[in-house]
Amino acid sequence: MVMISAMASSPPSQLDAVFSALADPTRRAILSRLADGQATVNEIARPFEMSQPAVSKHLKVLEQAGLIERAVEAQRRPARLKAEAMADAVEWLTRFKAFWGDSFDQLDALLLTMNQTNDKDTDHG
Amino acid sequence: MADLPVYTIDRIFNAPRAVVWRAWTDPQLLAQWYGPGVDTIIHRFDLRPGGEWRNEMRWGDKSDLSKMVFEEVTPPEKLVWRHSSVDAEWNVASNPMMPDWPRTLLATVTFKELEARTGVRLTMTPIDASDAEIACFANAMAGMDKGWGSGFTVLEELLATL
Numbered sequence: 389m390v391m392i393s394a395m396a397s398s399p400p401s402q403l404d405a406v407f408s409a410l411a412d413p414t415r416r417a418i419l420s421r422l423a424d425g426q427a428t429v430n431e432i433a434r435p436f437e438m439s440q441p442a443v444s445k446h447l448k449v450l451e452q453a454g455l456i457e458r459a460v461e462a463q464r465r466p467a468r469l470k471a472e473a474m475a476d477a478v479e480w481l482t483r484f485k486a487f488w489g490d491s492f493d494q495l496d497a498l499l500l501t502m503n504q505t506n507d508k509d510t511d512h513g
Numbered sequence: 514m515a516d517l518p519v520y521t522i523d524r525i526f527n528a529p530r531a532v533v534w535r536a537w538t539d540p541q542l543l544a545q546w547y548g549p550g551v552d553t554i555i556h557r558f559d560l561r562p563g564g565e566w567r568n569e570m571r572w573g574d575k576s577d578l579s580k581m582v583f584e585e586v587t588p589p590e591k592l593v594w595r596h597s598s599v600d601a602e603w604n605v606a607s608n609p610m611m612p613d614w615p616r617t618l619l620a621t622v623t624f625k626e627l628e629a630r631t632g633v634r635l636t637m638t639p640i641d642a643s644d645a646e647i648a649c650f651a652n653a654m655a656g657m658d659k660g661w662g663s664g665f666t667v668l669e670e671l672l673a674t675l
Contacts, residue, residue, distance in 0.1 A: 404613045404645075407652035484653065488522045488635060490549030498536055498546045499528040 409453035414438075415446050419469060422456060426468040518651035520618075520637045530624050533631040534589035537622070540566075560586055566594065567603055578603065581620070592622045595640060613649035615639035 409415055418432055433443040447467055450456045454472075458465045526533050536542045540558035547553050548570045557567040566581040578599050585593035597617040600606040607616045619640040625632035639650050 404649045404652065407649065411652045411655040484520075487549060491547055492522075492524045492526075492633075494546035494549065495533075495536060496526065498542065499526055499532060502532055502536065502542075503528055 405453040406455060409449050409455055412446070412449075415450055418443070418446055418450065419455065422467060422469040426459075426466040428464045428466050430464075432467065517638050517647065518654040520654055521634065522636075523632070523634050525627060526631045526633060527629075528631060529629055530589050530626045530631045533633065534624055537592065537624075538586075538588070559583075562586060580605065584619075590624055592620075594620050596620045596637065613645045615642045615646040615650050617641055618650075 410419075414436065417436070421427060421432055421435070429440050429443050429447065432447070433440050436443070447456065447458070450467075451458060455470060456467045457470050458467050528536075536546065538560055540555040543558070544553045544555050547568070551570040551572040554569040554571065555566065556569060557565050559565055560583065562583055562585060564583050566583070568579050568581065570577045570579075578601070580597045580599045580603050581594040582597075583592070583594045585591060595617050596619070597605040598608050598614075605616055608614060617640050618637040620635065620637050622633060622635045625634075639647050642650070
């Protein structure tokens with residue numbers, strides 16, 4: 389399909405990791421939190437009432453999908469959003485989702501002209 | 514089989530079923546609407562079980578080929594086909610950009626008469642797929658169906674900050 393060729397930069401296996409990572413609501417919420425700025429495991433865990441190990445596990449999945457990066461130098465290792473990988477996955481899904489919907493819009497328009505042609509045929513027939 | 518992920522889209526068209534059926538099964542008409550914002554060229558269209566619909570979409574300097582093999586043709590009620598990505602020789606092939614995306618999806622389209630209008634339901638589900646392909650499609654569908662309604666909004670906001 390058209391959206392497949394339109395994909396750009398991310399390594400293919402990473403895209404599946406991105407889909408998988410984004411399918412989880414907690415991980416989406418973590419990403420949403422990180423969109424407001426980088427945060428430590430502690431800071432992320434607080435509003436979710438989750439244990440730090442549980443948050444760390446989610447962060448690891450997000451990191452492996454290339455959606456976030458962790459600072460290496462600091463002890464606290466704050467997590468930061470890396471939105472490029474997400475942009476590719478969202479574009480992919482948006483295109484897949486839009487394919488039939490947009491085609492159906494075009495079919496709507498075509499059916500309208502076909503109906504008019506039919507009416508004309510009836511008039512003359 | 515019951516666990517396979519399914520993509521579903523419903524639409525009601527403001528035209529009688531016979532007209533809608535014709536728009537789906539006359540290649541000259543089909544090429545006019547199939548594929549959003551692209552030039553669609555239908556290289557072969559053999560409307561019978563086992564027959565092929567060879568489709569090319571062109572936009573800019575890009576081209577994308579897909580092959581559909583009809584499994585069921587029941588005018589004016591139902592169409593079923595295997596929907597595959599293909600290489601330049603029309604052989605089923607995974608896309609190099611997305612090796613885990615299912616190479617072949619089973620597409621089922623039903624046409625329901627609603628007085629002068631027509632209800633169309635299209636479903637797509639992986640067929641003859643590897644576990645990796647099924648997982649990839651399932652993750653993508655989970656993203657689309659479950660909670661991405663709001664999730665997408667969040668993501669769009671995030672992307673706007675790039």
